[in-house]
Amino acid sequence: xxxxxxxxxLFKRGGYALSGQTLKTINDHPKINIDPKxxxxxxxxxxxxxxxxxxxxxxxxHGHLKKRDYMTLNMRKLSAEVLAGLVFNEQCEIYVSDVKDxxxxxxxxxxxxxxxxxxxxxxxxxxxxxxYLEPTFALGGLNVRPYVDSKSGEIEFSWALxxxxxxxxxxxxxxxxxxxxxxTTKVERNKTIYYTLLEFHEWEDDLYVITxxxxxxxxKGEVGKRVPLDELYENLQERTEIxxxxxxxxxxxxxxxxxxxxxxxxxxxxxxxxxxxTLKKINDTYDQFWWEVKMGQRTVFxxxxxxxxxxxxxxxxxxxxxxxxxNVYKSAHMGDGKEPVKDVTSDIxxxxxxxxxxxxLRTLEMELKLSVxxxxxxxxxxxxxxxxxxxxxxxxxxRNDHVYEVEQFIKGLVVSVLELAKAYGLFSGEIPTFEHIGxxxxxxxxxxxxxxxxxxxxxxxxxxxxxxxxxxxxFKVPKDTAEQWLQEIQAEQLGMDPSQLDNxxxxxxxxxxx
Numbered sequence: 323x324x325x326x327x328x329x330x331x332l333f334k335r336g337g338y339a340l341s342g343q344t345l346k347t348i349n350d351h352p353k354i355n356i357d358p359k360x361x362x363x364x365x366x367x368x369x370x371x372x373x374x375x376x377x378x379x380x381x382x383x384h385g386h387l388k389k390r391d392y393m394t395l396n397m398r399k400l401s402a403e404v405l406a407g408l409v410f411n412e413q414c415e416i417y418v419s420d421v422k423d424x425x426x427x428x429x430x431x432x433x434x435x436x437x438x439x440x441x442x443x444x445x446x447x448x449x450x451x452x453x454y455l456e457p458t459f460a461l462g463g464l465n466v467r468p469y470v471d472s473k474s475g476e477i478e479f480s481w482a483l484x485x486x487x488x489x490x491x492x493x494x495x496x497x498x499x500x501x502x503x504x505x506t507t508k509v510e511r512n513k514t515i516y517y518t519l520l521e522f523h524e525w526e527d528d529l530y531v532i533t534x535x536x537x538x539x540x541x542k543g544e545v546g547k548r549v550p551l552d553e554l555y556e557n558l559q560e561r562t563e564i565x566x567x568x569x570x571x572x573x574x575x576x577x578x579x580x581x582x583x584x585x586x587x588x589x590x591x592x593x594x595x596x597x598x599x600t601l602k603k604i605n606d607t608y609d610q611f612w613w614e615v616k617m618g619q620r621t622v623f624x625x626x627x628x629x630x631x632x633x634x635x636x637x638x639x640x641x642x643x644x645x646x647x648x649n650v651y652k653s654a655h656m657g658d659g660k661e662p663v664k665d666v667t668s669d670i671x672x673x674x675x676x677x678x679x680x681x682x683l684r685t686l687e688m689e690l691k692l693s694v695x696x697x698x699x700x701x702x703x704x705x706x707x708x709x710x711x712x713x714x715x716x717x718x719x720x721r722n723d724h725v726y727e728v729e730q731f732i733k734g735l736v737v738s739v740l741e742l743a744k745a746y747g748l749f750s751g752e753i754p755t756f757e758h759i760g761x762x763x764x765x766x767x768x769x770x771x772x773x774x775x776x777x778x779x780x781x782x783x784x785x786x787x788x789x790x791x792x793x794x795x796x797f798k799v800p801k802d803t804a805e806q807w808l809q810e811i812q813a814e815q816l817g818m819d820p821s822q823l824d825n826x827x828x829x830x831x832x833x834x835x836x
Contacts, residue, residue: 343547343548344546344547344548345537345544345545345546345548347361347544347545348488348501348545349361350545351501351520353501353522354488354490354501356489356587357584357586357587359584360584360587360589363462363583363595364461364462364484364485364589365485367460367461367462367484367592367595368461368483368484368485370396370398370601371396371398371399371457371460371461373394373396373399375392375605376392377389377390377391377392378390378391378392378609390613392605393608393609393613394608394609395604395605395679397594397601397604397605397686397697398460398592398594398601399456399460400697401460401593401594401686401690401692402455402456402457402459402460402592402594405690405720405721406452406455406456406458408717408721409455409728409763410451410452410455410725410728410763411448411452412449412452414448414762414763415760415761415762416438416442416448416736416759416760416761416762417435417760417762418431418434418435418438418736418754418758418759419431419435419758419760420754420758431752431754433749433750433751434740434752434753434754437739437740437743437749437751438736438739441468441476441477441739441743444476444477445477445478445479447479450479450481451728451732454483455728457483458483458575458576459577459593459724460592460593460594461483461485461592462484462576462577462589462590462591462592462595463483463484463487463574463575463576463589463590464482464483464484464574464575464576465481465482465483465486465500465502465572465574466479466481466482466572466573466575466731467479467480467482467502467572468571468735468742469742470742470743470746472557475748477739477742477743480502480504482502482503484589486502486503487500487501487502487503487572487574488500488501488503489501489574489588490522490523492588496574496588497574497588498525498570499524499525499570500523500570500572500574501520501521502520502521502523502572503518503519503520503521504518504519504521505517505518505519506519506554508554514540514542515538515539515540516539516540516541516542516546517537517553517554518536518537518538518539519534519535519536519537519554520534520535520536520537521534522534522535523570523571523572528565529563529564529565530563530564530565530567530570530571531561531562531563531564532562532563532564532571533560533562534551534558534559534560535548535560536548536549536550536551536553536554537549538553564742566741566744567741567742567745568737568741568753569737569738569741570738571738571742572738573731573734573735573738574731575728575730575731576589576590577590577591577592577724577727578723578724578726579723582596583596593690594686594690596689597685597689600682600685600686600689601686603682603685604682604683604686607678607679607682608679610675611672611675611679614670614671614675615670676699676700679699680699683697683698683699690720691716691719692716692717692720693716696717725763728761728763729761729763732759733756733759734756736754736759737753737755737756740753741753775796778792778795778796779792789808790804790805791804793807793808
């Protein structure tokens with residue numbers, strides 16, 4: 323069998339060589355047709371998110387061309403970080419249940435809930451999603467695909483940012499077919515080789531088909547020439563077919579909002595993609611401010627005669643008058659010598675620069691649909707998450723728009739995991755629909771338990787939420803425990819005489835007297 327396999331591999335390698343399929347860019351593939359402007363936009367977003375900017379060229383006082391680093395405020399990253407922290411954190415609750423209104427009956431989706439809980443915990447899903455949401459908001463998208471590890475038998479997650487996922491087919495309900503790209507480097511003879519794996523997810527009628535293609539290049543900027551999979555992957559199949567799937571295995575989430583830059587594209591926009599001119603203005607102003615600070619060090623011109631040194635009477639070599647480490651004094655011919663020392667240090671326009679940057683930050687807040695005061699360059703603290711929720715301000719409403727997108731993404735991932743597990747015999751229960759999957763984001767916008775109690779206390783005061791529900795959410799206890807606590811509280815209050823109730827009411831209003 324080994325000889326036959328070797329012969330097959332030789333024919334396979336020869337087939338690849340004769341085909342001559344070489345890709346310079348991802349768009350050279352016959353199946354892929356992405357607007358080049360979209361690819362350029364995502365690539366630019368990634369560079370700015372990384373803080374990768376070209377150097378600044380300038381002419382110095384001697385007329386020579388010089389270069390220096392461009393100093394920036396990475397607002398693309400900071401704005402994405404702020405919004406990601408408000409949308410999701412590890413306190414989010416994900417559950418599968420057919421129990422409505424928390425009625426006391428058996429949950430028929432308990433096996434599905436337990437399985438999903440294990441898979442998410444095994445993959446540290448909540449922590450990873452909390453981390454990956456930041457580049458998602460910065461770049462415009464995130465793709466997560468579950469797969470079965472043949473060695474461990476566990477379901478694992480593969481994460482791909484916006485620059486590694488390309489849609490093939492889409493409709494109003496989302497992207498149904500796509501390509502996931504992953505790049506692996508390998509050193510051969512002191513030379514770096516780049517392997518690019520393209521993983522195609524497509525439908526053939528009701529059959530879900532995954533095909534893999536491997537490309538090799540010694541140029542980082544090119545996809546390269548197609549080579550056999552076993553050159554890098556031992557057990558990876560070229561084609562895998564999966565039956566009985568209702569949706570794609572991959573799950574794509576993008577920031578809320580329409581792609582107005584490329585209306586026909588199903589890809590999402592980064593939250594700052596419509597504010598690129600404002601981002602440039604902020605960076606340019608900050609760069610100029612930093613350079614003025616650097617160039618604004620104290621400079622004092624002194625007469626060249628003051629810096630001249632002569633041998634002493636014994637003929638010993640001259641000694642330096644000024645500390646050699648001091649660069650404040652510059653020698654100059656001062657004319658008649660009436661003013662041997664002249665301070666030419668210019669004032670740094672700190673207030674003007676801070677004011678200009680803050681004005682641009684106000685514009686950025688408007689473009690990102692965030693409340694005034696979210697960002698500042700003068701040391702003022704930003705609003706807390708609790709303030710954002712309690713004020714029901716613009717940031718909170720913007721957050722809710724993104725929460726919906728993330729919620730649908732999580733529900734889709736739950737269904738994909740269970741369908742994949744059932745196809746491979748790892749799960750035998752019933753597959754839930756979206757309406758049976760719950761995602762509780764409430765804790766994601768609160769900083770501590772006291773803030774949570776204050777928020778729900780206000781909601782209870784206005785009759786928006788039952789007391790039992792408040793106890794459950796604040797103290798993380800089951801409904802039975804919350805009901806028992808409420809009964810004990812009511813019993814304590816009923817056991818008091820009228821004078822004690824009056825005193826309790828007074829204390830609640832005015833506090834205890836010392």
